[in-house]
Amino acid sequence: xxxxxxxxxxxxxxxxxxxxxxxxxxxxxxxxxxxxxxxxxxxxxxxxxxxxxxxxxxxxxxxxxxxxxxxxxxxxxxxxxxxxxxxxxxxxxxxxxxxxxxxxxxxxxxxxxxxxxxxxxxxxxxxxxxxxxxxxxxxxxxxxxxxxxxxxxxxxxxxxxxxxxxxxxxxxxxxxxxxxxxxxxxxxxxxxxxxxxxxxx
Numbered sequence: 001x002x003x004x005x006x007x008x009x010x011x012x013x014x015x016x017x018x019x020x021x022x023x024x025x026x027x028x029x030x031x032x033x034x035x036x037x038x039x040x041x042x043x044x045x046x047x048x049x050x051x052x053x054x055x056x057x058x059x060x061x062x063x064x065x066x067x068x069x070x071x072x073x074x075x076x077x078x079x080x081x082x083x084x085x086x087x088x089x090x091x092x093x094x095x096x097x098x099x100x101x102x103x104x105x106x107x108x109x110x111x112x113x114x115x116x117x118x119x120x121x122x123x124x125x126x127x128x129x130x131x132x133x134x135x136x137x138x139x140x141x142x143x144x145x146x147x148x149x150x151x152x153x154x155x156x157x158x159x160x161x162x163x164x165x166x167x168x169x170x171x172x173x174x175x176x177x178x179x180x181x182x183x184x185x186x187x188x189x190x191x192x193x194x195x196x197x198x199x200x201x
Contacts, residue, residue: 142176
């Protein structure tokens with residue numbers, strides 16, 4: 001479990017990244033383990049399943065995935081992080097997991113290079129509502145997932161009524177056979193909803 005000092009350090013690091021590039025980071029604080037748990041809730045993962053994480057950042061959600069991997073006896077994980085410095089920190093702190101310093105738009109090439117099968121889950125921590133490639137990212141996730149797979153992302157409460165958030169919900173409804181919305185995760189700052197798109201089995 002992370003110490004208070006460790007959490008404070010992560011928070012400060014994340015805040016500096018936000019000040020440097022607010023639209024790319026999308027939030028003042030890193031996600032909490034409570035949001036991470038909500039992102040993986042009811043996700044049926046088995047040994048050897050491939051899990052992709054878009055934008056692991058400080059690794060808050062990654063830690064939840066790592067714990068799940070230990071529970072099921074091993075997952076094939078790939079975290080895609082475009083910030084080289086952040087990627088280096090993730091590799092040093094979680095050496096048993098694989099991270100690529102790349103853009104998520106290159107995900108198909110990254111999977112092919114590593115010989116990874118179609119992912120069972122794609123977990124996105126990216127601020128999709130700010131990205132011009134939002135529609136492409138959602139459409140590609142839907143096409144790449146294994147049958148019965150799931151794409152998970154989140155949307156902050158304060159941005160729920162913005163055009164970008166509405167577009168994200170529309171794209172997910174269009175590209176997935178099942179679309180669900182979680183209860184509001186209050187134990188996160190800001191509070192957030194988890195958006196879940198499921199691919200037909």
